[in-house]
Amino acid sequence: MDYKKSFYQIRSNEYILDKLKKEVESIGYYKLPFADTSKIKEFAKSVDKKNIVVIGIGGSSLGTSAIYDFLKRKNPLKPLHFLETTDPIDITGKLNSLNLNDTLFIAISKSGTTVETIAIVKYLSSILELNRDNFVVISENDTPLMHFGKSNNMNCFEIPKDVGGRFSVFSSVGLLPLATVGVDIDNMLNGAKKIYSSFFNQKKIYDILMEKARFIVENKSRFNINILFSYSSALEGFNKWYVQLWAESLGKININGTRQGLTPIGLIGPVDQHSFLQLIMQGVRDKTVTFIKVADFEEQIIVPKNTPIKELNYLEGVSFSKLIDMQADATIEAVDKENDIPYDVITIDRVDEYNIAELIFKYELLVSIIGVFLQIDTYDQPGVESGKLILKSKLKGK
Amino acid sequence: MDYKKSFYQIRSNEYILDKLKKEVESIGYYKLPFADTSKIKEFAKSVDKKNIVVIGIGGSSLGTSAIYDFLKRKNPLKPLHFLETTDPIDITGKLNSLNLNDTLFIAISKSGTTVETIAIVKYLSSILELNRDNFVVISENDTPLMHFGKSNNMNCFEIPKDVGGRFSVFSSVGLLPLATVGVDIDNMLNGAKKIYSSFFNQKKIYDILMEKARFIVENKSRFNINILFSYSSALEGFNKWYVQLWAESLGKININGTRQGLTPIGLIGPVDQHSFLQLIMQGVRDKTVTFIKVADFEEQIIVPKNTPIKELNYLEGVSFSKLIDMQADATIEAVDKENDIPYDVITIDRVDEYNIAELIFKYELLVSIIGVFLQIDTYDQPGVESGKLILKSKLKGK
Numbered sequence: 001m002d003y004k005k006s007f008y009q010i011r012s013n014e015y016i017l018d019k020l021k022k023e024v025e026s027i028g029y030y031k032l033p034f035a036d037t038s039k040i041k042e043f044a045k046s047v048d049k050k051n052i053v054v055i056g057i058g059g060s061s062l063g064t065s066a067i068y069d070f071l072k073r074k075n076p077l078k079p080l081h082f083l084e085t086t087d088p089i090d091i092t093g094k095l096n097s098l099n100l101n102d103t104l105f106i107a108i109s110k111s112g113t114t115v116e117t118i119a120i121v122k123y124l125s126s127i128l129e130l131n132r133d134n135f136v137v138i139s140e141n142d143t144p145l146m147h148f149g150k151s152n153n154m155n156c157f158e159i160p161k162d163v164g165g166r167f168s169v170f171s172s173v174g175l176l177p178l179a180t181v182g183v184d185i186d187n188m189l190n191g192a193k194k195i196y197s198s199f200f201n202q203k204k205i206y207d208i209l210m211e212k213a214r215f216i217v218e219n220k221s222r223f224n225i226n227i228l229f230s231y232s233s234a235l236e237g238f239n240k241w242y243v244q245l246w247a248e249s250l251g252k253i254n255i256n257g258t259r260q261g262l263t264p265i266g267l268i269g270p271v272d273q274h275s276f277l278q279l280i281m282q283g284v285r286d287k288t289v290t291f292i293k294v295a296d297f298e299e300q301i302i303v304p305k306n307t308p309i310k311e312l313n314y315l316e317g318v319s320f321s322k323l324i325d326m327q328a329d330a331t332i333e334a335v336d337k338e339n340d341i342p343y344d345v346i347t348i349d350r351v352d353e354y355n356i357a358e359l360i361f362k363y364e365l366l367v368s369i370i371g372v373f374l375q376i377d378t379y380d381q382p383g384v385e386s387g388k389l390i391l392k393s394k395l396k397g398k
Numbered sequence: 399m400d401y402k403k404s405f406y407q408i409r410s411n412e413y414i415l416d417k418l419k420k421e422v423e424s425i426g427y428y429k430l431p432f433a434d435t436s437k438i439k440e441f442a443k444s445v446d447k448k449n450i451v452v453i454g455i456g457g458s459s460l461g462t463s464a465i466y467d468f469l470k471r472k473n474p475l476k477p478l479h480f481l482e483t484t485d486p487i488d489i490t491g492k493l494n495s496l497n498l499n500d501t502l503f504i505a506i507s508k509s510g511t512t513v514e515t516i517a518i519v520k521y522l523s524s525i526l527e528l529n530r531d532n533f534v535v536i537s538e539n540d541t542p543l544m545h546f547g548k549s550n551n552m553n554c555f556e557i558p559k560d561v562g563g564r565f566s567v568f569s570s571v572g573l574l575p576l577a578t579v580g581v582d583i584d585n586m587l588n589g590a591k592k593i594y595s596s597f598f599n600q601k602k603i604y605d606i607l608m609e610k611a612r613f614i615v616e617n618k619s620r621f622n623i624n625i626l627f628s629y630s631s632a633l634e635g636f637n638k639w640y641v642q643l644w645a646e647s648l649g650k651i652n653i654n655g656t657r658q659g660l661t662p663i664g665l666i667g668p669v670d671q672h673s674f675l676q677l678i679m680q681g682v683r684d685k686t687v688t689f690i691k692v693a694d695f696e697e698q699i700i701v702p703k704n705t706p707i708k709e710l711n712y713l714e715g716v717s718f719s720k721l722i723d724m725q726a727d728a729t730i731e732a733v734d735k736e737n738d739i740p741y742d743v744i745t746i747d748r749v750d751e752y753n754i755a756e757l758i759f760k761y762e763l764l765v766s767i768i769g770v771f772l773q774i775d776t777y778d779q780p781g782v783e784s785g786k787l788i789l790k791s792k793l794k795g796k
Binding site: 017057058059062073074081084085086087088089090092095107110112113115116118119121122123125126130143144148152165224225231232233234243244247248250251252253259260261263265268270271273274275276277278279280281282283284285286287297299300301302303304307308309310311312314315316318319320321323324326327329330331333334337351380382383384386388390391392394395 | 456457460470472480483484485486487489490491493510511513514516517519520521523524528542543546550565577622623629630631632636641642645646648649650651657658659661663666668669671672673674675676677678679680681682683684685695697698699700701702705706707708709710711712714716717718719721722724725727728729731732735749779780781782784785786788789790792793794
């Protein structure tokens with residue numbers, strides 16, 4: 001009797017690592033934490049405008065917004081606003097709330113031709129003179145937006161060609177606006193560097209990410225939904241960044257012509273205990289859950305003792321930091337008791353640049369690993385082109 | 399030859415309508431649009447505080463927030479804030495930004511024992527004297543929170559026992575805070591009434607909702623994810639409200655002991671064209687998509703002509719209102735061309751109370767219909783109890 005097999009083979013860890021090491025040569029995001037930040041810091045120091053506005057959408061705003069949201073309530077940062085949509089009520093609402101003469105606009109578009117960004121810049125140019133003093137450009141070299149910046153003698157920062165939008169937060173795309181509002185970007189990059197070296201030196205992070213990616217891929221048909229349940233309102237921006245990274249990187253047709261796609265969902269605790277949790281607990285078992293906890297909020301407010309409202313007195317004397325932590329633990333324990341909901345728990349030490357950068361770089365690596373498993377191109381997004389072409393023809397025929 | 403069958407039968411429209419007509423007798427939300435609003439309006443008129451803060455989570459805040467978010471940028475409403483989480487950074491951040499002496503707090507909890515709400519009220523009572531002048535209670539009759547309100551001679555409004563939290567936006571839960579910030583609640587209820595009568599008189603809405611519910615249920619195993627793709631940033635609150643309504647109502651074990659659960663996802667256009675859209679277009683075909691468009695934003699800003707940035711000149715002369723509408727249409731056309739993504743399109747006439755209430759009531763009815771199809775209890779949430787009990791025992795043993 002003879003026997004031959006050609007099953008679809010889930011690759012070995014060594015194969016994956018080897019592929020990723022090759023990616024380091026051609027995919028730019030891996031190297032971003034090691035770049036020189038002196039020019040960016042120098043520019044940031046020179047800014048005296050009070051408000052900073054990022055004009056950018058998708059990868060040009062989500063990472064910056066994730067980090068800013070996470071840090072802003074603990075740190076004295078300048079106000080940072082985002083013009084990222086063509087919704088006219090959103091645009092006029094935001095612009096009316098700002099003193100435009102005391103505002104720096106940072107226009108970010110990798111291609112330099114993003115419809116939303118260019119439309120807003122055009123509109124802005126009709127209500128304000130754009131010049132070196134109030135306008136900065138971040139784009140690939142040699143794009144229409146970059147030409148506009150250079151020909152008007154504005155400050156221009158380049159996005160490397162080999163860095164995709166959703167992987168660009170540690171390039172000038174994220175570093176420049178964040179440095180300008182007062183974030184310590186070197187501390188941020190240190191967090192990313194730590195994850196990089198822990199992974200490529202096959203230390204703790206390597207084992208965690210490999211096992212997690214393998215589980216997700218091997219069970220993708222049964223668990224087609226991957227939830228991030230973040231226990232801090234400050235992580236709402238991070239959740240949105242995760243949704244883009246996951247959906248746009250992993251929603252692909254692979255080399256065998258098969259549709260791949262794991263669906264990301266971002267939840268906030270404890271708020272979504274009163275919303276989505278019921279579906280996790282009693283709904284169809286089609287979800288994995290990753291809980292994110294903050295070990296120390298460094299904000300010591302306490303439920304006081306002897307309050308006039310005589311109810312739930314066992315809450316009294318507990319700090320809110322401890323309370324939200326116990327709420328996360330109680331939810332995790334309840335999920336654990338179900339026995340058939342796959343979950344894991346990430347605990348962030350504290351609310352600072354270093355920790356959020358660690359988390360972000362870890363997720364970028366996780367997505368890269370899953371992409372290799374799925375045999376897809378993790379870094380392109382061909383599926384959104386048809387809508388862009390239809391819009392263009394509609395606009396030209398208007 | 400004999401033949402007998404006992405297939406699982408999808409019910410007839412008549413059967414469903416009959417069930418819903420019986421629900422009208424026992425489930426309170428159906429009747430809410432017809433209630434008398436005079437006491438609420440009278441109270442709202444008497445409020446002279448500048449800031450309004452809702453203390454409430456889940457069903458006690460999401461509906462109000464959905465309507466407020468939708469209306470606030472087009473209408474001169476008072477500032478409305480939400481304390482809905484135990485995240486200490488969120489609590490101190492919001493309270494520090496307000497003049498507490500010029501603020502009215504509205505504490506909302508159906509059970510009157512919600513951990514987050516009671517913890518925040520206790521904390522508040524240690525930094526501010528709570529009295530009739532600055533504190534209002536909305537709860538079921540005979541709860542600890544209601545007792546607190548009554549014994550301190552505060553204004554108290556009742557939530558009917560037969561109205562569930564996530565279906566309570568047209569009760570005092572939503573009406574009171576919204577009336578207080580300046581929303582025309584009668585016009586709001588008119589929108590809900592119109593949908594009610596169109597449905598129960600088996601007019602247009604009836605056919606649309608029945609067909610949609612039937613499609614979703616018959617294809618629930620293939621399409622286990624239901625996306626709402628809303629083309630206005632003002633609908634972000636509505637998306638969150640939808641996620642709670644859908645997840646908590648439909649994620650249930652049914653009368654046959656089978657796990658049910660359709661997974662809701664809220665997206666915002668055009669922002670999520672640069673994020674989730676790739677997954678819709680090229681990922682696994684496990685999603686239905688409902689697009690929501692606003693027909694008229696009534697905000698006439700235009701991409702001007704002859705701008706200094708020489709790119710995408712075909713945008714010039716187009717209003718942003720028209721542009722976002724074309725973006726929605728281009729995305730819909732691209733999805734349509736794929737041929738195997740089920741979608742529908744809801745167009746809201748304009749940004750006002752009437753229209754958002756129509757949309758909300760329509761979704762409440764849709765969820766009720768799907769619940770009957772799935773043979774579940776749409777109105778309870780037993781799955782979240784175990785986490786609450788674990789938390790309580792953790793707190794008591796602290």
